[in-house]
Amino acid sequence: MQGPVSRSRSDHGGRSRTSSRSRSDSTCPCSFPHCPQRKQNISRSAISLPSGVVSNDHANHPFALLTAAVTSTHAQSSGTVSGRWTTIDDNTGKPRSVVEITVVNGTLTGRIVDLYDKTRLEKRCDKCPGDRKDQRIVGMEIIRGMKADGDAWEDGTILDPETGKVYDCKLWLEGDVLKLRGYVAFFYRTQTWVRGR
Numbered sequence: 001m002q003g004p005v006s007r008s009r010s011d012h013g014g015r016s017r018t019s020s021r022s023r024s025d026s027t028c029p030c031s032f033p034h035c036p037q038r039k040q041n042i043s044r045s046a047i048s049l050p051s052g053v054v055s056n057d058h059a060n061h062p063f064a065l066l067t068a069a070v071t072s073t074h075a076q077s078s079g080t081v082s083g084r085w086t087t088i089d090d091n092t093g094k095p096r097s098v099v100e101i102t103v104v105n106g107t108l109t110g111r112i113v114d115l116y117d118k119t120r121l122e123k124r125c126d127k128c129p130g131d132r133k134d135q136r137i138v139g140m141e142i143i144r145g146m147k148a149d150g151d152a153w154e155d156g157t158i159l160d161p162e163t164g165k166v167y168d169c170k171l172w173l174e175g176d177v178l179k180l181r182g183y184v185a186f187f188y189r190t191q192t193w194v195r196g197r
Helices: none
Strands: 008-010 017-021 044-049 053-060 061-066 083-088 095-104 107-116 142-149 152-160 167-172 176-186 187-195
Touching: 095 142, 107 152, 142 167
Parallel strands: none
Antiparallel strands: 008 017, 044 053, 053 061, 083 095, 083 187, 095 107, 107 142, 142 152, 152 167, 167 176, 176 187
């Protein structure tokens, strides 16, 4: 990935957020429906991760985005990101994984707790960096360092255990679904998670 440059993000409420890298969504030659400058269609490929990780190959930037589910003392409450969320495969529409999201001392984290493909329950992440290298994917913390910013959570990261890559991340509630947006270079992709088992 390129070194840091100035970046501008647009959150779900239409507000603009500036950080250390430049992101100009309106000019990116991407395949996202929101992009008026779309010049090409990029095919999506689902990562064969047993707990619902989804990948997007975007302009030679393979973008794998983990989908997850959440559990805490407020798991059944609407209006909170804590609880169980089921991730959905973009290509098949079928559930892929469950991740447990918790908030402790103002920091949100997410951990894969189950995979719908039971044949992959023992899969390990041989490409993951640092302390997560060679860990089992089930039980692995894939979302780290998220901080509340208004009604959203951001400034954290999400790990794709299929590729070992880490991406900037933002998430927020829309009604009773969870939106998660992952960023790589000048591109982003948003997924929807549903409250799960």
